[in-house]
Structures are given as C-alpha cells and as structure tokens.
Amino acid sequence: MRLTVPAEYQAWWSATEACSGQTGQLNRIEWYVVPDAHSFETPEGEKVGLWTHSNAGVRIIIAGDYADNELVVRHEMLHALLDREGHPEEFFQTRCQLTWDSWGTTH
Numbered sequence: 001m002r003l004t005v006p007a008e009y010q011a012w013w014s015a016t017e018a019c020s021g022q023t024g025q026l027n028r029i030e031w032y033v034v035p036d037a038h039s040f041e042t043p044e045g046e047k048v049g050l051w052t053h054s055n056a057g058v059r060i061i062i063a064g065d066y067a068d069n070e071l072v073v074r075h076e077m078l079h080a081l082l083d084r085e086g087h088p089e090e091f092f093q094t095r096c097q098l099t100w101d102s103w104g105t106t107h
C-alpha cells in the first residue's frame with residue numbers, strides 16, 4: 001500500500017544528499033510499505049527494502065517493520081540518488097555508512 005511520506009524522510013533525504021554529494025527530488029519517488037512485514041519476497045530473495053526504477057517511475061518498497069528505520073530507508077534513498085543497483089563501496093560505506101556493517105561505526 002502507498003506510504004504517506006513521514007516528515008522525517010525529508011531530513012533523511014537531505015542527509016543522504018549531503019553524504020553522497022548527489023541531489024534529487026524526494027517527491028519523484030513513490031513509496032510503498034508492506035504492512036506488518038519483517039521482510040518480503042523479491043526476485044533476488046527476501047528483502048527489507050527495495051528500490052526500482054522502470055518506465056513506471058521510481059519506487060521504493062519498505063517492509064512495515066522498517067518504515068521508521070533510518071538505515072533501511074536511507075539505504076534505499078541512496079540507490080535512488082545514485083540511480084543504480086549494487087553497492088559501490090565509496091558511497092554505501094565510505095561516504096554514507098548505509099550498510100548494516102558500516103552503520104554501527106558512526107551511529
């Protein structure tokens with residue numbers, strides 16, 4: 001179901017723009033949440049968050065249990081800002097610490 005973007009997402013978006021050096025429009029993203037879910041099935045296996053960019057636009061899906069989890073939400077925001085899949089170390093670890101392993105070292 002569509003997620004009404006919580007106010008804190010704007011701050012998280014700004015922080016992710018700042019660490020990555022990228023800029024983008026938060027309101028271009030359609031957000032969806034899987035209610036009461038700890039994870040959900042994707043073609044690549046179980047995930048807690050998923051970013052997709054297709055002809056239909058930019059979408060981010062978040063498992064309900066993680067909709068207020070800064071790491072999970074900002075990780076998907078970084079995919080959107082970089083407009084790519086995969087996790088280049090420069091951005092996901094060095095610059096933004098938006099992986100499970102790197103998150104704990106700075107937050």
Ligand SMILES: [Zn+2]
Binds near residue numbers: 087
């Ligand atoms: Zn990812």
